[in-house]
Amino acid sequence: MRAVTILVPTLLGGSLGSASGSELGDRSGLPLPRFVSVKSKPANVRVGPGVDYPLRWTFVRRHLPVEILAEFGNWRRIRDADGEEGWILAALLSGRRTALIAPWSAAKPVRLLNRSRQNARVNAVVEPRVLVRVETCTGTWCYVRAQTFSGYVRQSRLWGVYPGEVF
Incomplete structure (x- = not known):
């Protein structure tokens, strides 16, 4: 597979210059990886993509930036600024860039x-x-x-x- 830079519209009306070699998410059609922010508080982050998986941690502050690494249905695998990874429901995320x-x-x-x-x-x-x-x-x-x-x-x-x- 060859590396490609993809520009797509964001929720804020601009364009997102994704990392070289990115792919598109199966569910969203947006580039992976990409940055978004936490929309809701509290927002649970789980070990796997579903409510049956145990909690890893809970965001208690809104608008924190996270990096989406993968998609599975309505779930997004994310990484926070400390390098911790887990799965969060897509509805708890926002396209707002922070x-x-x-x-x-x-x-x-x-x-x-x-x-x-x-x-x-x-x-x-x-x-x-x-x-x-x-x-x-x-x-x-x-x-x-x-x-x-x-x-x-x-x-x-x-x-x-x-x-x-x-x-």
Whole structure:
């Protein structure tokens, strides 16, 4: 099978630049893997694709980004920012794009800028693991929002978007 980059419309009206070599989900017809967010709270994550499987964990916070890795009926196999995997009912997920600011960086804050340039004015300094809504990405920079701040951040400083992804 040869690698192909697929662009498809998202629920937000943009396009999703999927990872090279992606395939389409049997049920949704959307690229795999892809990022989405948790819509409901609580949201149970199970060991397998069905309610008969034991719980692995429960999301108690909405809008957290997760990566869909596989589909089975109405179930999605996901990975969270900590690398944990499990199965969640598709109805508990949303196409809204969110991200965590550099969750791998224990103490180094990230600067949000007023323009998509390294020498731009700083709008905010954000701690790792802060949740943001991703509005757009150019492949290098993303424009993000939270309740009290907004700005541009290097795409490589977010967990919830792929390197080079444009939307």
